[in-house]
Amino acid sequence: MHHVAGLPRLEGMAETAVDVKDLSKRYGDRVVVDDVGFVVEAGEIFGILGPNGAGKTTTVESIAGLRIGDAGSVRVHGIDPWTDRRSLTRVLGIQLQESRLQPKITVREALELWSALHPDPEPWPGLAERLGLEPHLDQRFVSLSGGQQQRLSIALALVGRPRVVILDELSTGLDPRARRDVWQLVRDVRDAGATVLLVTHAMEEAQELCDRIAIVDHGRITALDTPDGLIEAAGALTRTSFVPSAPTDLEALRAIRGVASVRRADDRVVVEGIEDAALAVLSALAGQQVVPHRLRVSGATLDTAYLDLTAHPDKEFA
Amino acid sequence: MSTTTTTTTTTPAAAVLRTETRLFRREPGSLFWILVFPTGLLCILGAIPGFRLDKAGLGGFSVVDLFVPVSVLVSMTLAAVQAMPPVLLAYREAGVLRRLRTTPVQPATLLGAQALLHAGAVVLSSALVVSVGRLAFGTPLPGSWPGYALAYLLALAAVFSIGSLITALSPNTRIGSAVSTVVVFPLLFTAGVWLPVQAMPHLLRDIVDLTPLGGASEAMTEAMAGHFPAGSHLLVTALWVVVVGAVSVRTFRWE
Missing domain, CATH: 3.30.70.980 (YebC, transcriptional regulation domain)
Incomplete structure (x- = not known):
């Protein structure tokens, strides 16, 4: 009844978007990511769920080419992010955790700049509207609230029309209404054909959005299944x-x-x-x-x- | 079917430069110290009558004459060492550079844009200093333009490599700003702000001639007098550029 975790659901039909094999990363003698492997199919919303310090962010940053693993390999639509980051930036968009912009840049300027960095950007006014940024277009980055900064960050991750989007702690600082809106946006992005990697420690978010979830703890994947599969396997009452x-x-x-x-x-x-x-x-x-x-x-x-x-x-x- | 909303298509690097130019114009402090202060300094000294008299002891120049290259060096120092490092450190600290690494543009583009803007402001400021000096106080224009330009470019390279080294070695913006302030004073002194290099006592002058801006100050004054600067002065500044530049390139971190 359940497909085997980590294998494509429809043999031969689905394209592999992200392929992580035996990934390990250590800082000094602290092992942060320990032999992690999974395959994400194109068009999936794939969740990486786990407690703080479990190695989630290090894993996705290795996929984005911001960190180089000590062992293993990563492929994103066939591109090796560790050796060919230039090609990677054309297919991958990432919203980094706790990443800020130039303090005096306005929302409009940031959206215009990021559009200009990509060869075929999505028209940013649409994104700004969906993310509720329209009233803040002329506000400077430092004067935005945490939630507004987060929404801008999501817009910048999506504006280049990436085939794979990594969203790290997507709904940090968002009120419940904005969170629902952002979730719907993520679904729409997937429906438009993108693959989404969602890093989160919010259970509701993972259950609501993800097709499959890898639960990461102490740098290892302890379970990988659909949300229903995980609940069933855990024998919860x-x-x-x-x-x-x-x-x-x-x-x-x-x-x-x-x-x-x-x-x-x-x-x-x-x-x-x-x-x-x-x-x-x-x-x-x-x-x-x-x-x-x-x-x-x-x-x-x-x-x-x-x-x-x-x-x-x-x-x-x- | 690209539905781009912008009418003009710009390259990523041009877009970065345009945005950074807008942001640069929002820094009134930097603009004052780089563009206004050096000419202001020249005007204050020029208002003192005795400073306008030519003196044999100063190679036939007046004090105000000597302060034309000094004010130019002040503008360079404040731009490259005082103003730029905190901007770049804040970008690194906030993750702006890191974030740019995930886009098709290199983070080096952002650093290049910042260096270009600060250097551009210095060039404007220098033109202002030389023009105001000439028109208001009759200070001489460079007698040897090629010599002046060479000394100018070497001095510019020297202060920018010092600024890059501060950026490379400082762990955060607060420490970086403190280091900048500490480094700025000896640089201004050796450029001749408190006492023109040519008016310094012999031993002091010999020592100052071995510093990046001391050498540059001598070379620019020589070029102002109409000679091609002495090779030793140019060489001193050039050596500083090579050594400091190499160390800062080796130690620079994006995150």
Whole structure:
């Protein structure tokens, strides 16, 4: 049912956009990226998810040719970013984490400049409009808020019509509304044919956008699958909770097949189990003549899966 | 089907230069020290009557005459050592250079644009100094134009390599600015701001002649008098250019 992680989904059909093989990078004797490998197909939104310091940024900066790996190889549409950065800049756009511009440059000037750097730029007024930059075109970079700087940074990554876009911590500093807008923009960019590499530590963002996700921890890929695949593999549980209208026999609920745990939390009863157990719990309550007020059923999310996959055993003994 | 909105097509390097020119014009501090201050200095000294008298001890020049090349060197020093390094350090610190590495244009283009703009401002300032000196105080024009131009270009190369070295070696903008300020004073002294090199006591003058701007100051004054500058003075400045330039190229970092 699931395709093998790291292999093209449609054999022979999909073009490989990014191919990372056995990538390693160390700073002094600290290994930051440890034997990382994955393949991203053209047109995919590929997430790299992991805690701070896991090696995510070093990995994508090696793909962008800003760092040279100590071992392994990288190809972006067949180009070697370590030896041929000039060709790479024609196919790859990157939004770097915490990268600023000339303090007194205006938004308009930055967009015009970046357009002029690329042979076939996308008309920047459209990008400015989609990213909500229009009211700020004549503002200087230093006077922009963090979110506005971030949106400008995204526009500059996209203006050259790259075939592969790397977005590092895309939604840092964005309010929820702007985040939704940016997510839609990322989907549109992909629909227009680009491949997107998304570095993030925001679970919701990864689950919302990514076709596949590599979870990176301590410089290694600990899991690589679709968001659903990751959740399923982690065996995360569905949680049903409610305020009972009358005293409830919790032992009877515990006896239900597929229920893993039952506990009280203040006035609520919380039941965890497999997805179908929620229905069985409801019918058992009906049998006890108990009405479940303020009922909440929440499915497993990437959050729980992620915590499972990046668990640090050494920390539990600390 | 390219739907470019801009009507003019410019090369990336030209676009960088155009943008940096706009940004340069937004730095009133730099513009004042490079363009206005050197001519202002000449005018203040020229307002003192005694300074306008020719003196045998100064090779037949008046003090104001000697301050024409000195003011030109002041403009160069303030542009290349005081004004430019903080701009480049801030670009490196903010990741502007790094970011440019991910585009089809080389980050060196940005450095080149900055050097060109600062050097351009120096040339404008020099023209102003020489013209105002000539018109207001009757200071001489260079007697040997080729000699003057050669000494001028060597001095320009010397201060810009010193500015690049400061940029290369400073870990951040704050330290860079402090280093610039410390380096500017001896440079201005050896250029002759406090005392023209020709009026310095013998031993001091011999030492100052071995510095990049001391040599340049001597060479420019000789060219002003109409001689081709002495090879030794040109050689001193040229050696500084080669040594300092080589070290700064070797130690420069983009990030």
